[in-house]
Amino acid sequence: MDFLVLGPVEVRESGAPVRLRGMRRRRLLALLLLNAGHAVSMDVLVDELWEDPPASARHQVHNAIRDLRAALTGSEGAGLITVDVGYRLDVPADAVDAQRFTDWVRAARTARREGRDAEAMRLLQAAVDLWRGAAFADIDCPLVTAVAAGLDEQRLTAVEELMELRLAAGETGSLVAELSALTSRHPLRDALRGSLMLALYRSGRQADALAVYDEGRRLLADELGLEPGPRLRRLQTEILADAPQLQRRTPAPGRLPVVRSVRDNYLPRDLPDFTGRAAELARLDRALDDPGAGSPRTVVIDGMGGIGKTALAVHYAHRRTADHLDGQYYVDLHGYSPVRAPLAPEEALGVLLRSDGVEPGSLPAGLAERSAIWRSRLAGRRALLVIDNAADAAQVAPLLPGAGDTLTLITTRRKLTAMDGALSLPLGPLAPAEAEALFQRVAGDTRTDPFLSRTVALCGHHPLALRIAATRLRDRPSWTVPDVAARLRTSGGRAGFLRTADRDLMSVLALSYAHLPVEALEFTRALALHPAAVHDIPQACAATGLAPSDVERLFDTLLDHNLADEPTPSHLAIPLLLRDCAHTVTLPSRDTAPQLTAVA
Incomplete structure (x- = not known):
């Protein structure tokens, strides 16, 4: 049937x-x-x-x-x-x-x-x-x-x-009638108009080809107030010049020339000084190039604030653009934003659909309808989608493609355990050698310094901390690496030094604490104030006065929010910079929702 x-x-x-x-x-x-x-x-x-x-x-x-x-x-x-x-x-x-x-x-x-x-x-x-x-x-x-x-x-x-x-296969005159009818039905489709112009030109009808361009230009100007796209304008120039590349080619038997068209690319700028993450990039390549990986493919990159999730996702997306020529899309869900509420899924779909050419007036209001249109438009395409700053799986699920060869890269501060079938890529601090390389590259000084390893360790090998510290060194020519290390020695020193007019590490980290229940905040604060770096369950019970079952549950909460590490089973370690942040946040009342602000 x-x-x-x-x-x-x-x-x-x-x-x-x-x-x-x-x-x-x-x-x-x-x-x-x-x-x-x-x-x-x-x-x-x-x-x-x-x-x-x-x-x-x-x-x-x-x-x-x-x-x-x-x-x-x-x-x-x-x-x-x-x-x-x-x-x-x-x-x-x-x-x-x-x-x-x-x-x-x-x-x-x-x-x-x-x-x-x-x-x-x-x-x-x-x-x-x-x-x-x-x-x-x-x-x-x-x-x-x-x-x-x-x-x-x-x-x-x-x-x-x-x-x-x-x-490309050599048809010309036989296509003119077909393309004329298609262009008449869809007069604003540049690709069809361009093919008709090329078919006419190769049929010896240069004037007719240029007339088709002029007709399209007038239509765009009258109906939309726009000019033809760069591809169509370039074709008109080449037809006027009788450019050699427009001549009909005779392909070799069994193999025709590959014609590729790149759709719109909305990816943010790749960092020109992106450094490190060799292991993570290699893991992504191995997983996504595996013939058994299935399609569509989804990767969830999770980690603490400022750890470089967005930088890695955008960098990798740019590396994969040539494999996904049917569009590269980006949307920021603002899951952890100090100035605005998280983007609702229907709003995010509105952003993506408008990026894909859907007129705002044609967008349905409902989430289900927008999600269905988005899946339909991606089906059968090799597209790439970066979903940045997700708060939870519910915010992401309606945005995911249902079919096609789309690669989706999701960044989040939380473990998205509900993302079935996705590749999980937890992102931690940089390897020591990568941290040193990033510091030197941002600072603009590649000279060996015995204090360098100590300095990057005091930054927790954390990319944002490293960038702030290295930028401050770069902008103060009289300073040396030991001067930076001296300012990073204490918790209060780090909190103050890693804050500039544009970036404040403690404020970035504090946004994650705002998503915790009050008891988890109190638990984190108690452990952060304890001198031990790693806690097992009995030690945590002694430090907080909580029962073992409560400690285990709160361990899981911190791990799910990437606010702690588990170096060995049932042992919890709060990274250096997160301990600093716990010292500087204001604990809310148990009767109110968490409203955390970093304080000096």
Whole structure:
């Protein structure tokens, strides 16, 4: 049995259509297919099927499910299952044409990257041929409509890539009529207009190619107040100059030239003086290059404040850009911000969808709808997503892709234990040699100094602390490394020295304490004031007066928030800088929520 959604919704058994009585049953099937393999709650079904649900809505859904189940009886591998919250439709992955489309487009892009353009062209053509009209053409449920828009965008992108491949294969005149019709239907698509210009030029119609450019420029100016993109402007210049690179090429048999287009890149700037993390970078490469790693791939980078999570994620994302040419996206969730509340998932999805070209006025309001559109737009693409500063797994989950070759890098100060299937990369202090190299690079002084190892140790091998200390040394030409070490010797000295007009290490670290319950704060303060660096459970009980079971629970809380280390089982160590911070925070009343501020 085949389920067809790339056009009007249909079900076919051995090529023959299966009758689905009534539009409500078709809408119900569409909603279940959108979530194939996953439960859809009765509340969602009712809300999507009626603007103003009647009292009998649930009963009508039950009846429609009964009819659907009867229509699907005998379908090999398909089943409509009743679950606690609603219903789940189980179907083979290749039984839905949208899934076949996504798989073939993904395979075509892999073939194209590997230089197998003839195979890529065949796969893209097969994928495009699956379409019989607009996706879910006869279904008007809000959620379905939103996902359909994403699928239609994927189709257009696949058509654009197919046109590029056919041009690279030597087709010209035969494409002009096809590209003219496509450009007429989608006049603001630069890629289609550019392919039409190139096809006309290679057909000896230079004037017509330039006229197509002028038409597009006028449309953009009149409707959007914009100029054509740099790629189209460059093509116009090359056509005017009869540039040699525009001439038709005759590819070698069996291998066509690889044509790559890079979508928008929203990644923050990579640090020009990024230093260290060799072990972590190597681990990421090994894990993500493993053929058995699966897709989409997700990495959670967790660690204390200022430890370099964002720097590592952004640096690695830039290293992987060439492997993810279908877009590089970034969103800061502000999970630990001193000036604003964490970004709600629907707000974050608004940022990402606008980055991917969705007009603000076209964005649905609901979280489920935005999440579905985002997943649909990423499906079948090799994209890269950096989700920075996550507060918890609930804030991240709606942003994750559901399919495709997307790589997602998440940074957080907490252990996200609910992120099933993700690679966990805990980030600790730099290795001593890496810490020394970073200090010297920022300070601009590579001379050997016997006090250097002591100085970076007093910074806890902590990247932000090292940067602040090295910057202060760089900006005070009369100072030496021993002068810096002297100012870092005491807890109070470190707190004051590692604070500038722009950056304050203690304030950065204190943001993590604001997420702890009061009893965990009191427990941390008591251990931080104790002279011992490492505590086992009996020692912690003696220092705090708590029962062993409470100590074990609070041990776990601190470890989950990356506010302590566990050098050996049942032993807790609070790093040097976190002990300093615990000395400088104001403990809130047990009757109020934690409101921590760093004090001098």
